[in-house]
Amino acid sequence: MDRNKDRRILVCCGTGCLANNSYNVYLKFKERLSEDAEIEVKPIMKSTGCNGLCEKGPVVKILPDEISYFKVTVDDVGEIVEKTIKNFETVDRLLYYDTNSGKRIKSHKEASFYKGQLKIALRNIGEINPLSIEDYMERGGYKALKKALDMKPEDIIREVELSGLRGRGGAGFPTGVKWRTCSEYKDQPKYVVCNGDEGDPGAFMDRSIMEGDPNTVIEGMIICGYAIGAHRGFLYIRDEYELALKNVRAAIDNAREKGFLGKNILNSGFDFDLEIVRGGGAFVCGESSALMASIEGNVGEPRAKYIRSVERGLWDKPTVLNNVETWANIPPIIINGWKWFKSIGTEGNYGTKVFSLVGKVKNTGLVEVPMGTTLRQLVYDIGGGIINNRPFKAVQTGGPSGGCIPKEHLDIPLDFDSLKAIGSMMGSGGVIVMDDTTCMVDVARYYMNFLAEESCGKCTTCREGIRTMLHILTNITEGKGEMEDIELLKEIAETVMEASLCGLGKSAPNPVLTTLEYFKDEYIEHIADKRCASGVCKNLTSYYIDENKCIGCTICSKNCPVGAISGRLKEVHVIDEDRCIKCGTCAIKCPRGAVRIGGMKVEA
Amino acid sequence: MKLKIDGIICEGREGETLMEVAKRHGIHIPSLCYRKGFEGLARCRLCLVEVKEGSRRRIVSSCVYPIKENIEVTVTTDEIQRMRKNIIMLLLLKAPNNSYINKLAEEYKVAAPERYMNPLDDENCILCGLCVKACEKMGTNAISFVNRGIYKKVSTPYDDASKDCIGCGACAEVCPTNAILVEDNEGKRKIWNREFNMVKCSLCGSYFATEEAYKLMQEKLNDNEEPICNECRKKIAADKLKESFANIY
Ligand SMILES: Cc1cc2nc3c(=O)[nH]c(=O)nc-3n(C[C@H](O)[C@H](O)[C@H](O)COP(=O)(O)O)c2cc1C
Ligand code: SF4
Ligand code: FES
Ligand code: FES
Numbered sequence A: 001m002d003r004n005k006d007r008r009i010l011v012c013c014g015t016g017c018l019a020n021n022s023y024n025v026y027l028k029f030k031e032r033l034s035e036d037a038e039i040e041v042k043p044i045m046k047s048t049g050c051n052g053l054c055e056k057g058p059v060v061k062i063l064p065d066e067i068s069y070f071k072v073t074v075d076d077v078g079e080i081v082e083k084t085i086k087n088f089e090t091v092d093r094l095l096y097y098d099t100n101s102g103k104r105i106k107s108h109k110e111a112s113f114y115k116g117q118l119k120i121a122l123r124n125i126g127e128i129n130p131l132s133i134e135d136y137m138e139r140g141g142y143k144a145l146k147k148a149l150d151m152k153p154e155d156i157i158r159e160v161e162l163s164g165l166r167g168r169g170g171a172g173f174p175t176g177v178k179w180r181t182c183s184e185y186k187d188q189p190k191y192v193v194c195n196g197d198e199g200d201p202g203a204f205m206d207r208s209i210m211e212g213d214p215n216t217v218i219e220g221m222i223i224c225g226y227a228i229g230a231h232r233g234f235l236y237i238r239d240e241y242e243l244a245l246k247n248v249r250a251a252i253d254n255a256r257e258k259g260f261l262g263k264n265i266l267n268s269g270f271d272f273d274l275e276i277v278r279g280g281g282a283f284v285c286g287e288s289s290a291l292m293a294s295i296e297g298n299v300g301e302p303r304a305k306y307i308r309s310v311e312r313g314l315w316d317k318p319t320v321l322n323n324v325e326t327w328a329n330i331p332p333i334i335i336n337g338w339k340w341f342k343s344i345g346t347e348g349n350y351g352t353k354v355f356s357l358v359g360k361v362k363n364t365g366l367v368e369v370p371m372g373t374t375l376r377q378l379v380y381d382i383g384g385g386i387i388n389n390r391p392f393k394a395v396q397t398g399g400p401s402g403g404c405i406p407k408e409h410l411d412i413p414l415d416f417d418s419l420k421a422i423g424s425m426m427g428s429g430g431v432i433v434m435d436d437t438t439c440m441v442d443v444a445r446y447y448m449n450f451l452a453e454e455s456c457g458k459c460t461t462c463r464e465g466i467r468t469m470l471h472i473l474t475n476i477t478e479g480k481g482e483m484e485d486i487e488l489l490k491e492i493a494e495t496v497m498e499a500s501l502c503g504l505g506k507s508a509p510n511p512v513l514t515t516l517e518y519f520k521d522e523y524i525e526h527i528a529d530k531r532c533a534s535g536v537c538k539n540l541t542s543y544y545i546d547e548n549k550c551i552g553c554t555i556c557s558k559n560c561p562v563g564a565i566s567g568r569l570k571e572v573h574v575i576d577e578d579r580c581i582k583c584g585t586c587a588i589k590c591p592r593g594a595v596r597i598g599g600m601k602v603e604a
Numbered sequence B: 001m002k003l004k005i006d007g008i009i010c011e012g013r014e015g016e017t018l019m020e021v022a023k024r025h026g027i028h029i030p031s032l033c034y035r036k037g038f039e040g041l042a043r044c045r046l047c048l049v050e051v052k053e054g055s056r057r058r059i060v061s062s063c064v065y066p067i068k069e070n071i072e073v074t075v076t077t078d079e080i081q082r083m084r085k086n087i088i089m090l091l092l093l094k095a096p097n098n099s100y101i102n103k104l105a106e107e108y109k110v111a112a113p114e115r116y117m118n119p120l121d122d123e124n125c126i127l128c129g130l131c132v133k134a135c136e137k138m139g140t141n142a143i144s145f146v147n148r149g150i151y152k153k154v155s156t157p158y159d160d161a162s163k164d165c166i167g168c169g170a171c172a173e174v175c176p177t178n179a180i181l182v183e184d185n186e187g188k189r190k191i192w193n194r195e196f197n198m199v200k201c202s203l204c205g206s207y208f209a210t211e212e213a214y215k216l217m218q219e220k221l222n223d224n225e226e227p228i229c230n231e232c233r234k235k236i237a238a239d240k241l242k243e244s245f246a247n248i249y
Helices: A002-006 A015-019 A022-035 A074-087 A133-138 A143-149 A153-163 A175-184 A205-212 A214-228 A242-257 A288-295 A324-336 A338-342 A375-382 A416-421 A440-454 A460-477 A484-499 A503-507 A510-518 A520-528 A555-559 A585-589 B018-024 B078-094 B099-107 B130-138 B170-174 B211-221 B230-248
Strands: A008-012 A044-048 A060-063 A067-069 A096-098 A103-105 A191-196 A232-237 A273-278 A319-323 A352-359 A365-370 A392-397 A403-406 A430-435 A542-545 A595-598 B002-005 B008-011 B048-053 B056-061 B072-074 B144-146 B153-155 B183-185 B188-191 B194-200 B207-210
Touching: A008 A022, A015 A022, A022 A044, A022 A074, A060 A074, A067 A074, A133 A214, A133 A242, A143 A214, A143 A324, A153 A175, A153 A214, A153 A324, A153 A338, A175 A214, A175 A319, A191 A214, A191 A288, A191 A324, A205 A214, A205 A242, A205 A324, A205 A352, A214 A232, A214 A242, A214 A319, A214 A324, A232 A242, A232 A288, A242 A273, A288 A319, A319 A324, A324 A338, A352 A375, A365 A375, A375 A392, A392 A440, A403 A440, A403 A510, A440 A460, A440 A510, A440 A520, A460 A484, A460 A503, A460 A520, A460 B078, A484 A503, A484 A510, A484 A520, A484 B078, A510 A520, A542 A585, A555 A585, A585 A595, B002 B018, B008 B018, B048 B078, B078 B099, B130 B144, B130 B170, B194 B211, B207 B211
Parallel strands: A008 A044, A191 A232, A191 A319, A232 A273, A352 A430, B002 B072
Antiparallel strands: A008 A060, A060 A067, A096 A103, A352 A365, A392 A403, A392 A430, A542 A595, B002 B008, B048 B056, B048 B072, B144 B153, B183 B188, B188 B194, B194 B207
16 A cells, blocks of 8 residues: 555646536545545545546546546546555546547557647646645746746846747747847836736637646746846736636735745845736737736727837836746746757747647647647547548637638648638637538638627727628528628728738638638538538528438438428438428438438429 | 828927828828827728838828838828728718718718618717717716627717716717717707706807806816807907907007
8 A cells, every 4th residue: 555655646626627526526535535444545635727638527647657537426436446546456437538549548648639749838737736836846836937037137038039939829929029129128117917818719728727837827927027127917817717816816825925926036136026907808808908908997999009018018118918828838948948949849930839629529628739730630630530520621720810721721730820821820729620510601600790799899990890791791691692792701801901900800800711712612602502501501501301312211200309301111201391490400310311401492 | 200201201200190290291191080189099990001111011000100210101002092992881881871971982982882781770970989088088088988899889878868978069079970969959958868958158148058068167267257158259359359459550
């Protein structure tokens, strides 16, 4: 039993796993272990941040055995303690099922989902208790701060500059350049801001970092403060992120207690402190100038940026604003040096990027990979391919105002410049995989609808442009489209892109323009043939049964919720068009693929 | 510092916007939301111009762009003209029956696609923000932008009669599209869902301001005299001037 001396049981208590009752799993472990007289030396219990595999949560890891269990319930705890803790056996049914090899795997690290990954920003997440600053320090935390305080500010800036780090919040602006320009302004006070707004509903890497490793963000910000000569910083955190708020708050308190924040940090004579500001809620509030307006207590509207915020930002004072993930990259760069960082990734795009891989892929979750990893590797090697092995149709990257990337570009390297070149963007790092059941016109409509509510509405082009594009797209999906609409959409999209004030308006047309470019056929099909081949636009969809394929198994008629399908066993079945509500159930259930999708009228 | 706008050499001061410099030199840049004393709105997007800084060309909003030494500005290029037309088309879709916008559309030879125009739409507001700024300047802050995105509008809190509103009508006066309804009738004024009593001019007897606005004016000017309307004030001033001229000659 001595072997338990070094053992640790890590229970994931990120937002995803908590929602699946992981805290009670954690409590159950504690209770079970303390009650068990046979276990003399108790393993160490930790609750950790998100492991990035929320869909398969709650996740429990046992170290140093490197065993990972998934979908663990309170009822599984007894068995895990008996088998794994006492007898060093695995509970096979709780192991990770690797979709690529079709096998159960003992450590999730052997899974193809993990193999292509390299963790820098996420290095501590899932390994430490985010509420324990000691845990962070045990893994090298605050060593970068100590090192930085012994360096000249100029040398820190040079280190960041040489590393080639680019901002992870979307635009990819070189972080070192930002710090340098800000350091050159002498106006005081200066500010350091962390953008933790994460307005893209599909992305959750910033939340994960703030929840799972809040100290790394804080450490990065203190180092920047020292480098540019700022003494005050703000963490702007999305209001719904309760756990992140709680963990960051605790981390700030702990850091203050340890002397990493406050006056005379580690006897260096440098003062720096941090405050939390709760986010305003709209997507546009993540835009840097809107965010600063919001911190100042004004309406979250962007302003023109002819004067950059490094010169006049928060309260018109020199300000460095970086994204959560950017901050998390700073301590490792200071510790390991710029050469190490620059050895990862591709020319001009160094280091890693965290993606949140969601949609119709087998493995979803947070993925950190070297820049330049291809989209194909992400979707097929890491993501395990499309659910039910259906055909891949597109990937939408960069959040609500990103673009849709077709099959032809699957081999594109994922980095700032390559994505931009094909009309999409890195944005938040959200990656939504779509299969052939997705209608691309409807996708464009969906994003316009989102942006219509989540932009600020300040400028004519963005507000009225999005409203009109939404109107046109709605018409097309409802079967009221006309050919000239395609030109009109393009014309408006281009003006919105050029003439809008902020990054939202300037990128909002991306979903429209990329679908128009790569999926024009679908637009034409909707407009000219009045048909939605993926069966999404209900007005443009009808179902009929191919009499040559139907074997009369009756499955469709049994599953039809409105009894619209008739036919006897072993005879061809028929769908009653008048009763059909176009739910598509028959098409999914038919074992022979005999249910066909037609246009507005039955074609057969 | 010196800069060129459409080939004309102009002189400007550090911190001035391109729009201010152009205005001073009599160069017209289209705009809906710019007004002297109300700078910085940058909402309508009509004032876009092309700026050449060194070898770099870019499109900027002239109403908020701070001038730089030696830049060369072109007020209208083909690309910008196309954008302005599209912006006017979008405004026409927003306020299809507004006469000012229709005039603008005529001037720019813009037609909006009829399928997307609602002929019954009585919207007049194009959200330029001048009224909000005017109200802010009065110190009353009775109206503001509410909601966001395509649901953005100008209103009083919860669309109720605002207790802060003094009925001065400054908002209606600055509105380029006449979108704010002011009904003056027999000594009463209706604006922003509220009714005000008006004050009579002690000289000509016309109603000229709401009681609340008049009170504020008196406080600001530290003035306790009988109420006199603007017209009469002007007349008095002119008479005085005439009198003093008469005395000289
Ligand atoms: C509409 C819009 C939304 C944005 N939302 C976010 C966000 O949620 N989080 C973020 O870090 N950056 C966001 N950005 C980017 C920020 O404006 C800014 O560029 C970034 O935070 C700078 O940090 P970085 O250089 O470290 O990337 C957004 C930009 C736009 C235009
Ligand atoms: S582009 Fe859109 S989000 Fe940005 S300032 Fe203009 S209206 Fe607001
Ligand atoms: S919350 Fe546990 S894996 Fe994400
Ligand atoms: S005048 Fe510049 S945007 Fe309206």
